[in-house]
Amino acid sequence: MTDDLTTRYDGVLERTPDGGVIRFERHLAYDVRDVWAAITSPQRLADWWLPFEADITVDLRQGGEMVFAARSDEAPVTMICTILRLEPPLLFEHTHPAPGSRMRWELEAMDTGCILRLSHIVPDTQEAIDNCYLVGLYTSLARLEPSLAGRPEPWDWDVFAAGQAHYATLGLAAAVDAP
Secondary structure (H helix, E strand, O other), rough: OOOHHHHHOOOOEEEEEOEEEEEEEEEOOOOOHHHHHHOOOHHHHHHHHHOEEEEEEEEEOOEEEEEEOOOOOOOOOEEEEEEEEOOOOOOEEEEOOOOEEEEEEEEEEEEEEEEEEEEEEEHHHHHHHHHHHHHHHHHHHHHHHHHHOOOOOOOOHHHHHHHHHHHHOOOOOOOOOOO
């Protein structure tokens, strides 16, 4: 494995007239249907996507909802996303809890597995930077491959902090406060 920062931190933010698009691409040594299940089924999503324990439901149809209800004794957090496009097992698009924001997951079959292309369309790039959207996606995607391998890894705030420090130097994440 290389330690090249351009390989390890591959997220980009493209500014557009309507806001911006955060993009990631992953070459995964897993069949498209395995990756599809990981991004659409509640049990599989719980293994890699969120930084907190949650009850997840997915009504996998256009217009259906994905609901993420945090299991916490603190203030309850519930995120609801609406499915906008669904072309199993190649395209999954849904809203994001931030108003006007949406996520698009595209899968392409390859002889050696598949390519996952993730686009997070945001209406306000500064909000995405301030809220570390790129860092959160980077951290979640770092957990996807171990999950696909049957070895889910817990959320690692040190990985998040390292990603935030790197992306902050590029102006793509909120600055990290010095200790």
